[in-house]
Amino acid sequence: xxxxxxxxxxxxxxxxxxxxxxxxxxxxxxxxxxxxxxxxxxxxxxxxxxxxxxxxxxxxxxxxxxxxxxxxxxxxxxxxxxxxxxxxxxxxxxxxxxxxxxxxxxxxxxxxxxxxxxxxxxxxxxxxxxxxxxxxxxxxxxxxxxxxxxxxxxxxxxxxxxxxxxxxxxxxxxxxxxxxxxxxxxxxxxxxxxxxxxxxxxxxxxxxxxxxxxxxxxxxxxxxxxxxxxxxxxxxxxxxxxxxxxxxxxxxxxxxxxxxxxxxxxxxxxxxxxxxxxxxxxxxxxxxxxxxxxxxxxxxxxxxxxxxxxxxxxxxxxxxxxxxxxxxxxxxxxxxxxxxxxxxxxxxxxxxxxxxxxxxxxxxxxxxxxxxxxxxxxxxxxxxxxxxxxxxxxxxxxxxxxxxxxxxxxxxxxxxxxxxxxxxxxxxxxxxxxxxxxxxx
Amino acid sequence: xxxxxxxxxxxxxxxxxxxxxxxxxxxxxxxxxxxxxxxxxxxxxxxxxxxxxxxxxxxxxxxxxxxxxxxxxxxxxxxxxxxxxxxxxxxxxxxxxxxxxxxxxxxxxxxxxxxxxxxxxxxxxxxxxxxxxxxxxxxxxxxxxxxxxxxxxxxxxxxxxxxxxxxxxxxxxxxxxxxxxxxxxxxxxxxxxxxxxxxxxxxxxxxxxxxxxxxxxxxxxxxxxxxxxxxxxxxxxxxxxxxxxxxxxxxxxxxxxxxxxxxxxxxxxxxxxxxxxxxxxxxxxxxxxxxxxxxxxxxxxxxxxxxxxxxxxxxxxxxxxxxxxxxxxxxxxxxxxxxxxxxxxxxxxxxxxxxxxxxxxxxxxxxxxxxxxxxxxxxxxxxxxxxxxxxxxxxxxxxxxxxxxxxxxxxxxxxxxxxxxxxxxxxxxxxxxxxxxxxxx
Numbered sequence: 001x002x003x004x005x006x007x008x009x010x011x012x013x014x015x016x017x018x019x020x021x022x023x024x025x026x027x028x029x030x031x032x033x034x035x036x037x038x039x040x041x042x043x044x045x046x047x048x049x050x051x052x053x054x055x056x057x058x059x060x061x062x063x064x065x066x067x068x069x070x071x072x073x074x075x076x077x078x079x080x081x082x083x084x085x086x087x088x089x090x091x092x093x094x095x096x097x098x099x100x101x102x103x104x105x106x107x108x109x110x111x112x113x114x115x116x117x118x119x120x121x122x123x124x125x126x127x128x129x130x131x132x133x134x135x136x137x138x139x140x141x142x143x144x145x146x147x148x149x150x151x152x153x154x155x156x157x158x159x160x161x162x163x164x165x166x167x168x169x170x171x172x173x174x175x176x177x178x179x180x181x182x183x184x185x186x187x188x189x190x191x192x193x194x195x196x197x198x199x200x201x202x203x204x205x206x207x208x209x210x211x212x213x214x215x216x217x218x219x220x221x222x223x224x225x226x227x228x229x230x231x232x233x234x235x236x237x238x239x240x241x242x243x244x245x246x247x248x249x250x251x252x253x254x255x256x257x258x259x260x261x262x263x264x265x266x267x268x269x270x271x272x273x274x275x276x277x278x279x280x281x282x283x284x285x286x287x288x289x290x291x292x293x294x295x296x297x298x299x300x301x302x303x304x305x306x307x308x309x310x311x312x313x314x315x316x317x318x319x320x321x322x323x324x325x326x327x328x329x330x331x332x333x334x335x336x337x338x339x340x341x342x343x344x345x346x347x348x349x350x351x352x353x354x355x356x357x358x359x360x361x362x363x364x365x366x367x368x369x370x371x372x373x374x375x376x377x378x379x380x381x382x383x384x385x386x387x388x389x390x391x392x393x394x395x396x397x398x399x400x401x402x403x404x405x406x407x408x409x410x411x412x413x414x415x416x417x418x419x420x421x422x423x424x425x426x427x428x429x430x431x432x433x434x435x436x437x438x439x440x441x
Numbered sequence: 442x443x444x445x446x447x448x449x450x451x452x453x454x455x456x457x458x459x460x461x462x463x464x465x466x467x468x469x470x471x472x473x474x475x476x477x478x479x480x481x482x483x484x485x486x487x488x489x490x491x492x493x494x495x496x497x498x499x500x501x502x503x504x505x506x507x508x509x510x511x512x513x514x515x516x517x518x519x520x521x522x523x524x525x526x527x528x529x530x531x532x533x534x535x536x537x538x539x540x541x542x543x544x545x546x547x548x549x550x551x552x553x554x555x556x557x558x559x560x561x562x563x564x565x566x567x568x569x570x571x572x573x574x575x576x577x578x579x580x581x582x583x584x585x586x587x588x589x590x591x592x593x594x595x596x597x598x599x600x601x602x603x604x605x606x607x608x609x610x611x612x613x614x615x616x617x618x619x620x621x622x623x624x625x626x627x628x629x630x631x632x633x634x635x636x637x638x639x640x641x642x643x644x645x646x647x648x649x650x651x652x653x654x655x656x657x658x659x660x661x662x663x664x665x666x667x668x669x670x671x672x673x674x675x676x677x678x679x680x681x682x683x684x685x686x687x688x689x690x691x692x693x694x695x696x697x698x699x700x701x702x703x704x705x706x707x708x709x710x711x712x713x714x715x716x717x718x719x720x721x722x723x724x725x726x727x728x729x730x731x732x733x734x735x736x737x738x739x740x741x742x743x744x745x746x747x748x749x750x751x752x753x754x755x756x757x758x759x760x761x762x763x764x765x766x767x768x769x770x771x772x773x774x775x776x777x778x779x780x781x782x783x784x785x786x787x788x789x790x791x792x793x794x795x796x797x798x799x800x801x802x803x804x805x806x807x808x809x810x811x812x813x814x815x816x817x818x819x820x821x822x823x824x825x826x827x828x829x830x831x832x833x834x835x836x837x838x839x840x841x842x843x844x845x846x847x848x849x850x851x852x853x854x855x856x857x858x859x860x861x862x863x864x865x866x867x868x869x870x871x872x873x874x875x876x877x878x879x880x881x882x
Contacts, residue, residue, distance in 0.1 A: 005492060005750075008485060008487060008488060008522055011485035012485065013482070013485070013535055014482070015480070016480035016481055019482065023481075035806055036801065036806075037807060037808035039457035039778075042460050043448065043454050044452035044454070045554065045556070045568060047448070047449060048446065048449050062511075066509040066515070067507065067509070067524075068507040068508070068509050068518075070558045074507070076518070077516075077518015077519070079509050083486070093448075097446060097454070098454075098456070102456075103826065104826075105811050115486070127487075135811065138812065139813065140812070142790060142810075143811045146794075149794070256791050257791055257794045259791055260791075260794055260798045260799075261798075309446075337480075345583065349583060350698055350701075353586055353590070353700075354700065354701035356590075358701075360594070364476070365475055365478055366476060366478060367477070368587060370576065370584045370587070371581070386478070
């Protein structure tokens, strides 16, 4: 009757090493956000379906997992609940629900799963963790800067060393279109083309822009200016329009307020475009050596909370692409957790259980042989499979003399110690080995 | 357009203090289980609907949240996925999926939400955390004893001091029915009545038994014997049948293997009955002073994994009722986390952001004023709302002399320190206060 079913398409089972590795990453980032005064928030896995109604675009709405009504209503085939698609719609709902009971501004982070019925593919999942932090209720440029700092520290805490914040502003993009005399109706498409400059050649983008109706001199000038190693010429252009000046001021303020980060970490990147109907002010994206695409992003979205059904408040936030980072980083040996101590069982079970209890109170990870073999060799094999560092043998011989044999599984060395001293002996043995094997962090 | 929607019926939003408190409890229990060599497991929030088919009783099946098919199949009104109802069905599926790739025996714990479309009521939720540990693939009595030890240490780690394991065995219950000459067809009902002895009077149970068809002398003898302060008479009765003897042997073996726990923690309780079609051997329940009902339970269920679609392997496990415990324990002050340091903003924003960064690298939880007021009084009010311990003022005065004012929010004391020394000064201030306020654990 055994079945060998995989988990549902697009989902994963996380066995021991995976759970430990993911938890370590989530806890590390959470601790960084806590240092910035962000508060954790956990909302239910599902929301009422009407909370999503009209809040997400058509494309996103099609990806929502809907939950069937229950009981006598099940037969209607209708849904009344939906698994959360992101952490932003629930945040807007929470801001609406609790209002002034929340701190002001409300700075919160959420690290947890969301569900999207996307076509499952390599590296794309239907259940995956998102890691968001947001400040709702502050229009201060310091709030934007704080998000950048916190994301910076989060990324750095994951051991990523070479990375850069590409920064731009929705206002600057608006000014850019004006300064280069691009018709309003072409605006979004032009920006869409510019957004490809991180993946494709300038020539290809120029060709696409011309194709979209831009005069070739405009297309060439625009692409040359936004990709120039220094932004002097572009800044002069932006300075000719009101939107451009405001955008530049936003960017320069951010650069000033993040001057305490390592040199070159935050860079004005005029070609960078993000979610056009989402962000209203500063936008950023984090590029890291060895990681394709961006590993974090964010910006200011002053009208979004209201659009999602919450009150009309300014807000900004960021998101770290933890699934992407986890997929690329190689697991550490530290994620594998063997037993510190394995106890064989050759009679005297009650004594062994008592001894195991004593060893555990010292904080050592301790396993007792639970199989059916009475043979030491087989039990040592089990201890080896468990990556045990020490094995404890309390066989008929040892029981006679009131001693215990402690076997170091690395060296094969065996020591006899009196039973009452076994626990403390093990602790010092495991400690000295830990010190030898891994230098303190 | 603001809406003030509550989360869906039977679910909860966990704001900062709740998340911290729950995480502390989950992490504490997880650390205990790790010491016992149990491995964490996380399965997807939903399983294929057919994984549940015929696995749960009719009552439980009605409580499953089913997920509607997507895309063009949505209109059929059919479901193909279901939110997990417990952690046991997914465990059986995982044992089937990974088989020999798992350690043997497979000792795993899972602490996380399950979903049941139960009628929402006070203290009963539709999304709630279950905390399970199970050993799959061992028939050894040491495996049962280990579950009891681990649950014991988990409960103790939550600060619960007065509690007791009530222990019985399915075999002993079987033997009990035989020894008292109770017809097989009455068996389950008689046990159901005995199970009420922790909530109702012996007289009421005797009456119910008679009502169910038992001769009154049998009913009285049975109730008297199973509730007697000592179990001598009952043991003699059990000793007259094969099932009874096997049950007694199971219980006595467990008592022997848990003799290392504090005296009186594990008690043979012949009247204790649990999930009749679930458990096959030892059963236990944990009663704690101040907690109505049981706060943990478990036992051996050798045929369950196969019944749930996994391979036919022996297994035993336990579960700690963490939601019940969380509901009764009063929140600690430690769950409330204010700011260690609040920085006011009166110009010199870039310096303040840099200083905040410096303070954070010392591990202090540090917030910067993100509001729009330029008034110190208003900013101090904000710092107070954030439960800040220290406030840092770097106003025009201080900027001139290159100093910073540090205000202790408890004493109201203010100290001027040179800007470059501000971070280290704060660290020692917060440290000495922490030492004063809470003794080390």
